[in-house]
Amino acid sequence: MNVIFLILILFLVGAIVTAFAGKWSSLLQDGLFILAVTIPAVLFFTQVEMNQLVGWTRGGIHLELGLTPFSYFFAILVLLLGVASAIYSVGFMHGKARKSYYYFNYLLTIMAMLGILFSRDFISFFVFWEIMTWASYLMVVMNGTRTQEIGIKYFVFSAIGAYAMLMAIVLIHAQTGNFLIQDFIDTYPSLAHGRQILIPILLLVGFSVKAAVMPLHVWAPGSYAYSPMSFTSVFSGALSKMGIYGMVIVFVTLLSHLPEGGLIRDIIAWMGAMTAVIATLWAIAQDDARKLLAYSSVGQLGYIVIAVAIGTPMAMLAGLFMAFMHGLFKGALFMVVGAVEKQTGTTDFTKVTGLIRKMPWTFLTALISIIALAGIPPLGGFIGKWMLYESLILSDHYLLVIVAFFSSTAAFLYAYKFLFGFFLGQEEEEWADVKEAPITMLIPMLALAVGSILLGAFPQLILKPINNGLISLGFSDSYGKLWETSTLFNEWGDKVVLQPIIYAIMGVFLTTLAFTYFRNRKRTRYVSTKDISTSGEIPLAHENLTFKENFFQPFLRAVEPVMKKQIDWYYREFGAGLEAIFNFTRRIYSGNGQTYALYAVIFLIVLLLLNGNLFGQ
Amino acid sequence: MQNDSRSQKIVDIIQAYARRHSLWILAYGTGCGAIEIPSTMTSRYDAERLGVRGAATPRQADVLLITGYLTVKTLKRVIRVYEQMQSPKYVIGFGSCAINGGMYWDSYNTIKMLDQYIPVDVYISGCMPRPEAVLSGFGKLQDLIKAGVADGPKRYEENFDWYRANQKKIIKNWNFADYNW
């Protein structure tokens, strides 16, 4: 059996076995679960050969699986997050209801994502895509809160995307006679012009939904916020990247043949930019960490969409690098929220404060990840942002730079809110006995945070796989050009100079300052957060002085006109209108026998009257 | 910097100079004295030329200016503020109320002697002292700093039990934490 099949089947079998193992022993279940993720991951990295195709037939349709360098890059992300989050899940799900359900869907999701990356034909692509959708749907509704609203919204939008994709797929089939991706790519330039435009647009709609691009993003905040945090780190970190994966393929292989391709790219880029701005503003307004991160994810995906839509070599690298970075830091951040939720039972900023001394490692993860998120040098997030701006400027997309920069600056607001909300501020009595998260949750979190730092110093670790992938898609070798156009990655052998320099300067000064302070260490003493300047007033132990409510009120007041109505609102109205219409169609069936008989007679008469026109000569 | 006595001496001199020419005041404006501070600070008398400047919070301030009477209730706050300030720190009692209770000499809830509760470096007499008097008070404080006798925190630390006993004598419910002095 081919190792690709083996990996997929291991996941599937693992999912079923893990789901049932809970009946006997919880510990066994945890162990099996981790094994079910790690063994295929190890197999993937050791056994799978690049560019090897496995074909088989289902239902008279020829299907092919294989690994390309491009999907290899995404597979790294999926498996990295998959394994990290799996280990985390063991701690997170400990003692929670629906553990088997969770493990089952988790493994199915990872399997489906890998399947998508393996797919070399549209049918298996779509099949895995849909498995991913419903497995993640089941995760979104898992907590049982607002399922009819959030879950259905997620599913409807996924269905819009998936069905757009399905439509494209059957149209492709009508054109090429089979479902192979490569065949379609080869025949694409010779298609009729209408189809040439229609098919990529349909595919892009499909991918945009998962990548949460502006008008199709409304599912994302709720879904990210209400699925279990351990899953959301995969959901937002890796699953959303499947949309990016598809988009990049469409951009590179299809739209480059199309005269209108540039226009479509620009439109998508602007949609991404709008997503980034609006989602960032909404993230600022959130008081719940989960929702904040959810909106933030949408915003960050907006940047990635900008980058891949621009599609210059550097932008493509930037987009994919940011996609990877986003997986790392957003995965870690959702894990942080999960840890806080696990330890305190709430994710509301206005309730939880001052956990920094209770959960220092969690805070450290959050800090590093937030720095990466905000794109502050020298962590990896900055490199992605820098490449994005650089490529936007070099490709003359000046307005996009401004928009992107604006939302990136505005992202500082929610970044600070996130750190401040949970960890800083007054240390309260209520949370006095909160403990640090268990080790199984800490290790994956910290590992991802370390990943952010590592990629800050050595971005080439991941830029090279990206570049290989892009070359395999038929893209020019952009990695080499990067050295020519920029000195940020000034090459000394294979090292990057600038980042270590920054690290060095920062290190030297931090040490100096720390030394200066520690010289007087005996005079520097710790005082509690109640001992603050309060104009003389003495806060009692139960009084909460932390400033949490309406955190960014002045800013939100300034941007109020933009935020009056959410896009959600339009969808809701539209949905309500549709339901009203559907209610009318329901009334057609009046429940009255005479009416039905009347229908029958009228129908007969109408047909008889129409007969000449109806059946033709 | 080594523990060389000569270099230490130079540093001390510079320190003393810096300290007396940079007095950041935290005005605890309890009574009518608070109104004298603006005129001291603004164009007419311009205390800033002496390096006197307002500080926003106790952590940043050098001088605690008690501008008037203190009731039992406000004394509590003053003690807290004083303890939040960072050494070296100075206290200026301002007006006769701070000195001996002034017109509140027989009031049932106004303290009569500020220096029983926190170490006071300089008293400025008057009811109220005019800005000239305030400036001369700052001058006196500068002299004391130069002479090295404005060592309030040291006195407070050394006689801490005595101060605390006095404070607790009138503040019956000592319900705020002792900040590990």
Add this chain to the structure above:
Amino acid sequence: MDKGKRFDTIRARIKENFVLSQDKIYADKNRLDISVSKQRTPAILFFCKEQLGFIHLMHVGIVDWIEDGTLELVFMLWSPTEKLRVYIRTRLNRENPVMENMDMIWPQLNTYEREFKEMYGIDFKGLIAAEEFLLEDWDGPPPMLRDFDTEAYAQEVFHTRPGREDAQDVREAIIKRSQEEIPDFAKKYSRQ
């Protein structure tokens, strides 16, 4: 309408509803003064507010009638429509001053009641006060009662700074200069 007539109507309406046999009612130019028993006070206050339009509680005064052994509360009401004042007086036993809590009639009464409680020791039944109001950490007698000796208390509790030898009594110095007698009421405060 004539002011006196309006007073008459108000007085009549109060009399209709309240048996004021032992209470006396009189009116001067601007105000109506009513003395009622403490049991009837909440009812009459409520009546004045709801029925007669005296919706504004201007002030609540208190007098320590140490000679009578009573504390007198004066509720001063104002009617913005009638432009008239009504004073409602009630007396409490000084030894054991107890009264019903009335802050549901006017929320601002709460503040007065808290102050009276601390300063005069009046016990308002059912008064919910979050914390100490004016006198923090106070464990002495109510300081505003006339029999409270504030000087003695201050001498006892606070450290006092000894005076200077050349200090002069201000009143005596003035008297010496202006050749006037010290008024009787001030003699107590003079340093003899």
Add this chain to the structure above:
Amino acid sequence: MEILQYIFGGIITFLLAFVVGMTFGGTRRKIIARIQNRYGPPIYQNFIDAFKLFSKTSAVHHGAMHYMGPAFLMVSSVVSLMFIPILRDGGWFPNLNFHGDLIFLLYMMVFGSLGMALGAGQTGNPNSAIGVTRGLAQMVGYEIPWIMALVAMMIQFHTTSITGLMDVQLQSGTWNLFASPFAFVAAILASLGMFRYAPFNIVGAPAELASGPASENGGKYLFTMMSSHSVFAFVKLTLFADLFLGGAGNLVELLIKTFLLYMIPVLYGVVNPRYRTEQAVRWFWGWPTVFGIIAIAYAVWST
């Protein structure tokens, strides 16, 4: 040896920035005093204050982030300083500038503020947090005209590096102040927010917020903050001089140019009261942004 020279040069640069920044601060105090018809403190008053703060003998901290907050600020200033070309020909002041360093600087400048904000956050003082939120809001406000100005220059001169922009000015012989005047106006208006002097001193807002993020910082913390603010002011002024006034050939020229630039926010601040936060944000999205748009249009038109 090269490394040693770099390190030595770095220290010199830092000292220069510190001294110049502090002196400018003192000058500002003096100028404000004279405008208010006061005698005012001596110009070197800031040095005295700084030394006094440094020689405070006791200090408290509310935890690790509070402890490190001012240090982050300092590090950010220093790293930014290292990437700013002080003089046109370098000389004693080496810099690590590279292609695209403008973007790097934009982000590096935020690093310290964010670190400081974290430190302020850990104190638990509500004023600090309010100050931080105001500061962040204001930053989003002025960032738009500022970026517009920079993008306009990038369009016009096709470079994203500071030295590149300086070279352009050297070659053409005109300052960017004249080559792209609208960008200069937009940038200068944005700089009003960057310096956080009145009317944009909403972060510290002494009478409202008790100095905001700094409210729990005394002694050495405040010293670090003060000196890094001074260095930072120098960084910003030099950046402006480099971008718009053709950089400086020697120290005197640098001092004159930076001082003139410094006077703009100072003098604008002296005669203005304080804005509310949303007013400030909207102010930046008003005329400064209009100038920014004009600048971009001008840049597109002129190339």
Add this chain to the structure above:
Amino acid sequence: MVGSPVLFVAIPLLAAFLIPLMGMIWKEFVRIIPGLVLAYMLVLSVSLIIYIQSHGTIVEVISGWGPPVGINLVFSPFSGALTTLMTFLGLLVWLYSHKFKRNVDYEPAKKYFILLMLMVTGSVGMVLTGDLFNMFVFIEIVSISGYGLTSFFVRRDSAEAAFKFLLMGAFASSFLLIGIMIIYTQLGTLNMAEIAQRMPQMDYHMKVFSLIFILVAIGVEAETFPLNGWAPDVYTQAPGPISAAMSGIVVKAAVYANIRIIYTMYDLQGAYEYLLIIGLITFIVAETAALKQERLKRMLAYSSIGQMGLAMIAFGIGTKEGVYAALFLMFSHAIIKSLLFFSGSYLVYNKTSKYIKHVNGMGKYLPITAFLFTLGAFAIIGLPPFMGFWSKLALLSAAADSNLVILVAVILVVSIVEAVYYLRVVNRIFFFKKRANTKPEKPTINAMIAMLSLAAIVLVIGFYPDLVTGLIERAADDLMDKGRYIGEILSKN
């Protein structure tokens, strides 16, 4: 040859008569005989299917009168596949209701199984017959048994539903009779093959009139749009297994009749467009009407109508791919909808009103049933890797191949509506709190076996559709090849 197609009609009919007689001997026979009969029929049909693969279509002549004079039964790959499906479903319905009716008295159970056997007889007969009037007779058998089964629970609502069904059925019968009359007067024959052969000779208007009458008549049974008013009521009021049988067996037979008439008997191209348009309208109206339903079985009924609409669309495409898709859709719908009816009946078991809200929280009490319902819901939405996906893909692919892009778009958009109402129920099952006054009822072992076997089919076909695609493809070939059909039957002369 293992057996004769005649047995498919004869045995269940015989069983229907034998049930009361045997019931006098031992009451349990009433419950056992139908099972034995259906099992035998299943075995028979499978073996016949295998047989015809090598030997070609079986045409059984009844009582020696060869076509076109006598009645004949045709077991072709197309009708054979449907017969197998029907007998299989019939067996499962029996299995499901065997214990389901345990708590029902002997008398009602007797009636139930008699009527069930008649229903199977009629449906299988409709599929197998080669004679138009014979088909009319079978339709009447199905209808009458349907009326009886609808009012099985003797209640006001059931009676009302049965009456509606009766009313519509009466219209249908008379129209069908008129249609047949026209054909007979024009062509002088009732044998379908001969009609097909002689159709070109028929006057155009007469042709159209007859077709319209027949289409409207069969449309009632096949639940086409304006004629399907009875269906929601009947599905709601009939016992759960009967709803499954209705949607799985009866409607399939009616659609078969519809298709056989249009594809084989008539040569009107416009009829395909009629199918397409009416199918589309049926689909849209039914799916949108289902969204706001408050009762579970009513919702399933609308969904069933919608799926039949899909099948008609697929037939209306008129290409071989379309027929293939349609047959696949019918097959998967029969399986999945039965699964949904079976499990849904237990989720709202002891509530006569069967409101959707009564499924709240059942996932905790009836985990397997709830899981099976969810599986069915996912499958019918068309989520891979379940069976419904492959049929939907076939349909869309067929439509796209015929360049019907708009049709593809409309089907997909309406499918979203379908997904919404199914997922709303699924969410209720698992994530809502159980209502205080609902009592979960554990499914009996038989019902569980029936449901599990259906679920197994859904999963297995989902993962390995090749199991049935070959069969369906042959059936589609068979339907498309009109000449062979005529030839095979008339050659039996």
